[in-house]
Every structure is written in structure tokens, then in C-alpha cells.
Amino acid sequence: MSRPSGHRPLSWLLAFLLGAGGAWLGQPRQLQAAEPVPSQLQGLVTKFDTVANRHDLALLKSLYSDNFSTVDGLNFAAFEQALQSLWKQYPNIQYQTQIQSWRQEDQQWIAQTQTNIEASTEWQGQPAKFRSVIESEQTFAGEKLVRQKILSEKISLTAGAKPPEVEIRLPQQVKPGQEYDFDVILQEPTGDNLLAGVAFAQGITPTNYTRPAPINLELLQAGGLFKRGKAPSQAAPQWLSAVLVSPEGMTWVTQRLRVEP
16 A cells, blocks of 8 residues: 655645635624725735746745734744745646635725635646635735734645545534544445545644654545544644545545634
């Protein structure tokens, strides 16, 4: 059975480009859907997409405030180093950001956005597809991005002729120290095919953004992965990931679990 190499969640890098690099701090106040998005705000969000498509790191840096930081402990310097590696690994990244709601407070634009991301690559010589959907809240002051929060984050990497199809069951939010279930359910029976997999949690820290997670697959007897987890004692978001490998393909999924009082 082939074993996938170490992996790190890539959505945080993509999210940084599109306004999703911080931790969840509560839902923004929504405006009516009929309220038109101001042209200035739409232009700012569109500029992030355009600059990232060009892989123009210098111009991208100019769109961030000097005081930019996230609750996850990231700053632009750490992001800049990892982004160069990401662009090398995924030279054909495509993403599109839509503004779902917005408001204005103290001369700042606050927008809730949804970003759909796709990229193609290879995994052990087979074609692979990266997909991510990220909802975030971002705050602009003037022409600069000053603050970001992730509201939800879902990632998948699939490879091979027939990667396992799965359904993920995970709460969006738990309290510190609370137990929770992380279920990754196969959508089709495996028959006589061997299936290996693993499920694991990672704290969202600057180190884990750039350090691949060690993977040790185990043969599966049931129709998926069913894990009981416990949130950390302190409020801090987690990445919950699962890997499933069959003779016909591989599926890697990651979701963010909010841990809030």
C-alpha cells in the first residue's frame, strides 16, 4: 500500500491572499442582500484576486498594513516565505472571491467573503485536484488589509482514477475541553479492495503552517474513519484531517474546528 508523504493544510496560504488568515471571532452583522457593494470595496477584493493570479509578491505585500497580524500568530513575513513555495507547487492556482455582506465602521470596510479555490497537481505520478472553500471576514482601512478572521474552512485533495468519496461529520464549533466526534464516512462500499487511512488533529500554529504532518496509515475494516476527539483546554482552533487511500486513488480532507468559550 502506498503511503502519502507528509502534508500541511494549504488553505491558510490561499486564504491569506483572499482575506482569510485569522481566527474566528464571531459572525459579522449582515446587511440585506439587496444592498449594493460599494465600488471601492469591490475593487479592493478584486485586486487581491488579480495580484495573486499574477504571482506578484511585491504588489501583494503593498496591499497589507504594516500592522497586519492574526490571532493564529502569523505575520506577513512568515506568509511571504511560505507563499513562494506554494506558488512553485501550485503554479496554476485559480480562485474567485465573492462578497457576501459588508458594513462600514469607523472609516473601515468590513466584508464577509467566500472564496472558492482550485488547483491541479500530481500525487505519485497521478493527476490530483486541490479544492477549498473558505468563508472569512476581512477589514480594510484605506487601501490596506488590516485584519482577518476565518469563519469556516474546508479543504480536499483527491488523486487517482477513482479517489474515495467521503462525507464529513464534524461540528463547526466546540468549547475548550469538550469532546466531539470526527466521522469520515465512505459513500461507496469498498468490496474486496484494501483501504488504508488515518485521522488526526493539529493545532493551528505558525510552526504547523510550514511543517508537514507525519502520516502513518492503518488498514481499515469499517466503512470510514470514526474518531472521538477532545478540544484543547484553551480556546484555540484546530485542523481536523483524514487521509483515505485505495488501489484506485487517494482522498485528503481537512476542516477547521473552532474552539471558543
